[in-house]
Amino acid sequence: MIRRNFLKAGLAAGVAAIGGMAFLRQGADAAEGAFPVSRSEAEWKKLLTPDQFAVLRQEATERPFSSALNDNKKSGLYVCAGCDTPVYSSKAKFDSGTGWPSFWEPVSATAVGTTTDYKLIYPRTEVHCATCGGHLGHVFNDGPKPTGKRHCINGVAMNFKPGSTEAS
Ligand SMILES: [Zn+2]
Numbered sequence: 001m002i003r004r005n006f007l008k009a010g011l012a013a014g015v016a017a018i019g020g021m022a023f024l025r026q027g028a029d030a031a032e033g034a035f036p037v038s039r040s041e042a043e044w045k046k047l048l049t050p051d052q053f054a055v056l057r058q059e060a061t062e063r064p065f066s067s068a069l070n071d072n073k074k075s076g077l078y079v080c081a082g083c084d085t086p087v088y089s090s091k092a093k094f095d096s097g098t099g100w101p102s103f104w105e106p107v108s109a110t111a112v113g114t115t116t117d118y119k120l121i122y123p124r125t126e127v128h129c130a131t132c133g134g135h136l137g138h139v140f141n142d143g144p145k146p147t148g149k150r151h152c153i154n155g156v157a158m159n160f161k162p163g164s165t166e167a168s
Contacts, residue, residue: 037083037132048082055154056082056134059119059126064099067155076162077107078153082134086167087111087158088151094144096152103151104143107167112151114139127151 039047044057054060069078078088078101088103088111096102106112110130117126117138125139136157143150 035131035133037085039132044082049156051156052081055157056080056129056132056136059117059135061137062100062154062156066099067101069101069155069158069160070099072101072160074160074162075165076160077164077167078103078158078160080129080132080134080136081157081159082129083132084159085111085129085131086161087129087136088153089165089167091165096143096150098152100137100152101155101158102143103153104145104147104149106151111167112136127153 041057045053048056051062055062073090073093075090077086077090078093079086086107088101089107092103092105092107094102094104106127112127113130113133115126115128117124126135127137127139128135134157135154137151137153140150140152141148
């Protein structure tokens with residue numbers, strides 16, 4: 001009985017440690033202040049819908065096939081829902097079959113940034129808006145030519161603007 005309690009306590013401590021690390025990492029991101037558009041958590045909460053906030057600011061992932069943008073085949077630009085900056089173009093969009101809007105490259109080399117995310121057992125490349133730091137999705141190496149990359153993006157993190165496919 002005592003041993004079992006020890007095990008439980010150990011597990012709880014482990015979970016707490018992981019949670020604490022995630023929290024510290026978020027704090028570190030915010031403290032860097034390296035993004036041209038920077039807002040407090042309260043400001044983002046006011047500005048964004050709850051779903052947008054969960055994805056952009058807390059790195060949640062929307063349910064697959066839940067975004068209308070997944071099937072969107074119109075020409076135009078996909079802009080960050082947090083700061084309105086173009087991040088992807090319809091020119092690089094393809095149907096990955098995963099249920100998330102997918103692109104083989106960002107609209108420009110400087111539109112997005114990446115970090116390594118260890119939320120799952122294996123490391124993944126996290127991708128975010130370079131202007132406001134909002135989390136967009138992940139990048140995988142199983143995309144089509146010419147880049148071989150698959151930017152797997154949460155539709156809720158973007159708004160679509162029909163028309164021009166080039167970021168000005
Ligand atoms: Zn942004």
